[in-house]
Amino acid sequence: DTAVSQTPKYLVTQMGNDKSIKCEQNLGHDTMYWYKQDSKKFLKIMFSYNNKELIINETVPNRFSPKSPDKAHLNLHINSLELGDSAVYFCASSQDPLRVAYRGAQYFGPGTRLLVL
Amino acid sequence: GIQVEQSPPDLILQEGANSTLRCNFSDSVNNLQWFHQNPWGQLINLFYIPSGTKQNGRLSATTVATERYSLLYISSSQTTDSGVYFCAVTMDSSYKLIFGSGTRLLVRP
Numbered sequence: 632d633t634a635v636s637q638t639p640k641y642l643v644t645q646m647g648n649d650k651s652i653k654c655e656q657n658l659g660h661d662t663m664y665w666y667k668q669d670s671k672k673f674l675k676i677m678f679s680y681n682n683k684e685l686i687i688n689e690t691v692p693n694r695f696s697p698k699s700p701d702k703a704h705l706n707l708h709i710n711s712l713e714l715g716d717s718a719v720y721f722c723a724s725s726q727d728p729l730r731v732a733y734r735g736a737q738y739f740g741p742g743t744r745l746l747v748l
Numbered sequence: 749g750i751q752v753e754q755s756p757p758d759l760i761l762q763e764g765a766n767s768t769l770r771c772n773f774s775d776s777v778n779n780l781q782w783f784h785q786n787p788w789g790q791l792i793n794l795f796y797i798p799s800g801t802k803q804n805g806r807l808s809a810t811t812v813a814t815e816r817y818s819l820l821y822i823s824s825s826q827t828t829d830s831g832v833y834f835c836a837v838t839m840d841s842s843y844k845l846i847f848g849s850g851t852r853l854l855v856r857p
Contacts, residue, residue: 674847687843728843736781736796737845742789
């Protein structure tokens, strides 16, 4: 009964490869997010989807492409992986913060540790 | 954009000690959360506290939104409290959760 789950937990790959990370939430939330945590532990938002619509796209290289097939799933595909893409990628979800009477908390998945060699 | 500053950056405690972590933010916010990232890397929700005071066991948090700061209190610390504590905020009409740089806590037995 995990609230926000991600697969895989670990991903080791070669430079130039293409890889995907999957996220699922069973909280009934409308909004999902991808965050990146760098080697200095700094966390920064990459993308956000609300009801399957992309609403936040921070200054992320276009090698990164999120896709939301439905409200409960958000995937992240990365093309032509580079050494600098090595990081921990966290998925999160929340109720729509612009629609609910109170602004709901964001709940995070366990993270996917990506290492590009 | 909004700045989120946490202090202290590093903290070492003896088991059983109490501590206070601080989060200052530079603009008004409508959401403030405290997280604990444990040594295994998991981000654990501690509090959703845009204003007021909440308590959960040995942890409590207070946010004074008008003065733009939040405090996290840890009492009778345990070795399992070790890790990084993050404060994160969202501004009005925003989906973005903006994180501080964290406080690294080590509790020694």
